[in-house]
Amino acid sequence: MAQSSQKINMADVARAAGVSMATASRALNNDYGVSEATRRRVLAVAEELSYVVSPEASRLAGGATGRVAVVVPHISRWFFAALLEGLESVLRAADLDVLLYHVDGIEDRHDFFRRLPARRKVDAVVVLAFPVGEEEQRRLELMGVTIIAAGGQHAPYPNVSIDDETAGRQAMDHLLFLGHRRIAMIAAVDPDQPDEVQPSGRSNAYYSALRDAGIPVDERLVVTVDWGGDQGADAMAKLLSQPEPPTAVYAHSDEVALGAIRTLRRAGLRIPDDISVIGIDDHPVAELTDLTTVRQPVREQGERAGRMLLDILRGEETEHDVVVPTQLVIRGSTAPPRG
């Protein structure tokens, strides 16, 4: 430990500069939330008193760690990685460090939230696209840890997301406009958060679009699977095993749609001639594979969440529910039905 920091401590610097401990800490750490004039005054006083900055110790004294925990259920899936990339870019520009926590499954999530507060390691937690229980949320709030969510709707805390129902309607309305009436849905759910508990906006869109078009629902055309390409492939096989298969498929994500397309191709069916397929996301591979989809700006959701967090850490007002727009991207996997 630095000797001199035990002689002259940060409280001495703060007192001499006429600022709070927190402000002194931030100024000495070159942190956010301190005016240039204040920073200069604190640094001048510190120099005068021969105060040696120990970043770690001064952060402790100021009560701010300078670190943000980012909790993700998946890292290697594009959607989560792109969210993370956007978020990291904003936090790093503000000189905050990103502590990455991958939580795999519901047990892991509980464990993370149980252990985090006891460690007091971070100023804030950003939750990327998974649900946090009310009890967990309450505990974090009691500890003074700020929570932000991105990539999914979490009404209790500030969040950034798309409107899933609108995105689903953009996909469904495109298929209906092309003249399809026998439309299947491959619904994707998080195994830890089944769709039956709370139907997702993407599922609601399917039913409302059919209702508005006066088309009766045929539940045999709805298959629910976990998120993923292989799952989409299996779902498509199930749809093809019916006496009267669909003429179009609405998949909850591009990866699910790509899996469905693999099955169709193996069955010798042509896309879009024999059957149309649409996804949601605009995954980078969608462009390479000519997949019609509904684009959501994923990196931007991460960036917006980062900016909301900075607002809160600076004690400024921020929006509570930010919804970023989605848009239909027409490529080669959709066409009017035959005949």
Add this chain to the structure above:
Amino acid sequence: MAQSSQKINMADVARAAGVSMATASRALNNDYGVSEATRRRVLAVAEELSYVVSPEASRLAGGATGRVAVVVPHISRWFFAALLEGLESVLRAADLDVLLYHVDGIEDRHDFFRRLPARRKVDAVVVLAFPVGEEEQRRLELMGVTIIAAGGQHAPYPNVSIDDETAGRQAMDHLLFLGHRRIAMIAAVDPDQPDEVQPSGRSNAYYSALRDAGIPVDERLVVTVDWGGDQGADAMAKLLSQPEPPTAVYAHSDEVALGAIRTLRRAGLRIPDDISVIGIDDHPVAELTDLTTVRQPVREQGERAGRMLLDILRGEETEHDVVVPTQLVIRGSTAPPRG
């Protein structure tokens, strides 16, 4: 700051338990590198003395931060995200925290390595698949920061990677075995590290395979681009604009191969009937799109790097160059040439 930790400090605990400050710190933090017996003794002494653990302060005293910086040039590309996922899983199981740093371009890299040592924030740095200069490496070593690399060969420090030349030969030898003689290569390079400076193993494989097969090199069949699907698409267009296009294409990655396939499909060419395409990686989308490729275990490279790092932090021996095997995965994008 906790009052009691100023009365009874960690040095008192260490002295009473008959261990070093570093060992006391690790035991109190439940860190790696302390036997169960020692840990129990230290905890018993701490309890007896009513020592209050401040994780942050005790880490400082022990000289270990309990944190590892992971530096990545891209987060949202599958290869890097999968490496990161494997690495994080091993480090978190050892109760180490992962600080994530995205460095975008060569300036960002320099900036990262210039600023990191001054902050003394981490015990180690794991570099995911990009080059670190000798000067940067020396400075980190002087600061006592351990360096590990994964996903690329970096002879100076312990590293995990595939053998790029072997992987390339597996791809090329498959095309040659099928009877192709007019084989193009779409070589991918990092714009910050051009292939001309040091040809990659994947490029070397192309030339050695042709030489071994007695086929003269036609430099018009070699196109070099940055990594990425769009770049692969452009490269393929260039190859198709020649009087005598290739019958097969060897792409340095699956994403580059998928881009090439998009161009071929738009040109009305059938794969593999008219032209064969092979990539390297076994990206999850390769399976969905029926792409023949050379599989590399990416998540495993991250995990192995994590285990090597733990060995080093525990003061144990570790391997220096770990090469994980690759294997040909034959799918539907390759076939013998026509005629």
